[in-house]
Amino acid sequence: MLRIKYENMFINVEETIIEEIRARRQVNYQDKESGGMVIGSIVINSNEIEIKDYTIPQIGDHQSRYRFIRKKKTHNAILQKKWMDSNGTVMYMGEWHTHPENDPHYSQQDIRNWRKLLKKSYTFTDYLIFIIGGIDSYKIWVGNRLNGEIVNIYKGAYDEISSNSN
Numbered sequence: 649m650l651r652i653k654y655e656n657m658f659i660n661v662e663e664t665i666i667e668e669i670r671a672r673r674q675v676n677y678q679d680k681e682s683g684g685m686v687i688g689s690i691v692i693n694s695n696e697i698e699i700k701d702y703t704i705p706q707i708g709d710h711q712s713r714y715r716f717i718r719k720k721k722t723h724n725a726i727l728q729k730k731w732m733d734s735n736g737t738v739m740y741m742g743e744w745h746t747h748p749e750n751d752p753h754y755s756q757q758d759i760r761n762w763r764k765l766l767k768k769s770y771t772f773t774d775y776l777i778f779i780i781g782g783i784d785s786y787k788i789w790v791g792n793r794l795n796g797e798i799v800n801i802y803k804g805a806y807d808e809i810s811s812n813s814n
């Protein structure tokens with residue numbers, strides 16, 4: 649578990665999502681962007697968020713070398729099922745996607761999209777998590793829905809994950 653401090657709270661990210669991103673990173677020239685939802689829960693009576701699930705690319709999503717656009721309907725249906733299976737404890741918590749660069753940076757399109765999600769997402773959390781998986785490293789941002797701020801909170805290398813979980 650990655651445990652990241654942000655202001656007066658902790659954001660805990662299970663390694664499974666990082667492993668998934670690693671498996672889908674764009675190492676070869678023909679590899680396309682992948683992405684999906686980040687799913688998790690707010691720990692009751694604490695200042696903690698847990699990211700423990702995600703969706704992966706589905707049929708109908710747009711995947712090209714520099715673009716990933718997920719179809720709302722299919723991912724929402726998966727989220728709905730996970731929500732029911734968890735007795736309503738997990739919810740939408742943000743987005744992940746890959747980039748064909750070693751050290752990932754968000755694009756202007758990404759930041760516009762994230763700002764829109766902060767305003768419009770139907771979920772109970774005040775914070776959304778955005779992950780971009782590059783080739784060598786990945787980065788995690790948190791978006792604050794109360795003030796619209798988006799902050800990079802973590803940068804990690806994939807090999808740190810494998811050495812931790814072994």
Ligand SMILES: [Zn+2]
Pocket residue numbers: 745746747754755758780
């Ligand atoms: Zn992007």
